[in-house]
């Protein structure tokens with residue numbers, strides 16, 4: 001099962017199965033890659049100041065230091081130029097992210113890194129299935145990692161994998177992987193149960209109720225959550241962090257991959273449509289060139305009076321996402337422990353203060369569109 005899963009993933013990326021390494025979560029793949037690259041104490045890893053907290057966590061767990069850079073207000077990713085300014089004598093690696101599926105300047109950034117003898121990792125946790133310049137996301141860096149968590153391009157409940165593109169790193173990764181812990185029986189059974197519940201019951205109508213219940217239970221440690229409380233509250237590595245993949249994930253992954261093309265087509269269609277109507281309304285939208293070859297995992301919009309907007313969406317039962325409402329999602333409050341001072345990254349700070357995300361995997365797009373039409377005043381025209 002495992003081997004077939006690796007083969008299918010490889011086939012979609014134009015890789016070979018031996019270059020694909022599944023883990024219990026995407027963040028574990030990142031951590032393993034950093035270790036395999038020999039990145040640790042004294043080393044700096046450059047990354048966007050607009051990401052998921054588990055990304056700087058993996059860097060900190062490896063003993064290295066995250067160095068943040070601001071994002072471009074349209075592509076929601078750092079430019080090659082901003083990255084160049086952040087490089088120092090201690091920089092070892094640059095992380096490039098497919099934020100919400102968007103990727104920009106990946107070639108320029110990887111060229112820059114190569115000239116400076118730096119390693120590159122592409123965070124494709126939002127970008128599986130998308131392409132850049134006609135090539136699958138993940139094709140441009142020394143390695144890439146992907147997530148198959150609940151809301152990622154396809155889901156195995158929790159899960160993720162690495163794609164390694166260099167022989168030396170692959171060999172070191174094999175050595176790192178001998179330290180992986182196997183998920184416990186309880187973890188595997190609970191994951192299997194949650195994936196089945198998700199498939200059977202979660203839809204546009206039940207979403208808010210089930211989501212809130214799941215978040216409340218996982219916060220208290222009663223069900224398996226995406227992040228343990230500790231990962232959001234501190235920068236210390238949890239004890240059962242370095243876990244390998246399980247057969248449960250391979251099985252659900254193979255099934256999800258069979259349905260993936262239809263899901264991707266739906267996302268693409270809905271995302272392009274949202275963009276089209278926002279443009280017609282004179283609201284913030286994305287340039288066509290950016291959308292040419294990718295699918296929005298969720299469609300980021302920017303709003304005024306966010307709490308009121310969220311309440312209205314809950315009343316209308318719109319499946320609104322809150323990703324990146326924090327510069328290090330989902331940490332609320334100070335980011336000091338992660339070495340991030342929001343004031344230094346005004347664009348990312350402003351984006352995090354106003355962002356919300358529309359569902360792209362919905363079969364009820366008209367309802368979302370009607371809701372947006374009722375909230376025109378709240379939608380931002382242009383961000384600065």
Ligand SMILES: *Cc1c(COP(=O)(O)O)cnc(C)c1O
Nearest residue numbers: 025026027052125147149159160
């Ligand atoms: C979800 C996510 C991750 C981590 O994926 P997991 O499988 O949950 O560990 C990393 N980076 C970004 C940007 C993400 O959104």
